[in-house]
Amino acid sequence: MKKSWYLTAIACILLVGCGFCVLLWPRTVPFSQCSDLYKKYAKADGINASFVMDYRINDSVSVDVTLLEATDSNGWKTLKRDFCLPNLNQDFQRRNNIKKERIFSRSVNKKNYCEPADEASPDCEIIAISFSKCQISIFHISNPKEKHAVLYYNFEKSINQKK
Numbered sequence: 001m002k003k004s005w006y007l008t009a010i011a012c013i014l015l016v017g018c019g020f021c022v023l024l025w026p027r028t029v030p031f032s033q034c035s036d037l038y039k040k041y042a043k044a045d046g047i048n049a050s051f052v053m054d055y056r057i058n059d060s061v062s063v064d065v066t067l068l069e070a071t072d073s074n075g076w077k078t079l080k081r082d083f084c085l086p087n088l089n090q091d092f093q094r095r096n097n098i099k100k101e102r103i104f105s106r107s108v109n110k111k112n113y114c115e116p117a118d119e120a121s122p123d124c125e126i127i128a129i130s131f132s133k134c135q136i137s138i139f140h141i142s143n144p145k146e147k148h149a150v151l152y153y154n155f156e157k158s159i160n161q162k163k
Contacts, residue, residue: 029053037066037138046075055139061149063139070134079136084114088131103158104129105151110140126150 031039034051041049048069054062070076079085109115110125117124126139126147139150 035064035066035138035140037068041066041068044075044078046070046072046078057139057146057149057153061146063141063146063150065140066138068136068138076134079134082113083108083127083129083136085129085131085136102131103154104131105154107147113138120144126154128154 029051031042033053034042038049038051041047048071050067050069052065052067055065056062068079070079080087105126105128107117107124108127109117109121110123113125113127122142124141124147126141128137128139128150129135130137139146141147141150
């Protein structure tokens with residue numbers, strides 16, 4: 001009788017342990033399912049690239065996001081060139097570095113990130129730029145509802161920061 005209790009206890013412990021392993025196991029997206037943009041920058045020098053599938057924007061909207069972060073000045077120059085980011089004047093940069101992080105968002109054409117995109121276009125994506133962190137987030141949207149949700153999310157993120 002004692003032996004069966006030990007076996008039951010061991011089985012329960014193994015079951016709970018396996019459950020924790022499943023919950024804590026890192027979830028990675030296969031390279032083939034990542035965005036083309038992620039694939040382009042995945043091995044680029046001076047840039048950390050990440051891809052998040054189904055990133056939750058709000059209760060009803062989830063979108064795929066590619067995050068590009070420059071790790072050095074050459075990486076930031078590359079991102080600024082590839083996404084046609086403006087050079088900020090020194091006064092604005094000084095104020096931007098002192099105060100809260102600002103997130104700038106715009107609609108772009110996913111075939112050419114330098115061109116603005118029409119809201120109804122299926123080739124529209126949203127890029128969010130953090131000059132202070134040298135980061136660009138590309139939200140891969142598929143409809144105007146997602147566009148509105150992403151723009152609102154970035155606006156809220158920019159203005160509702162803790163001091």
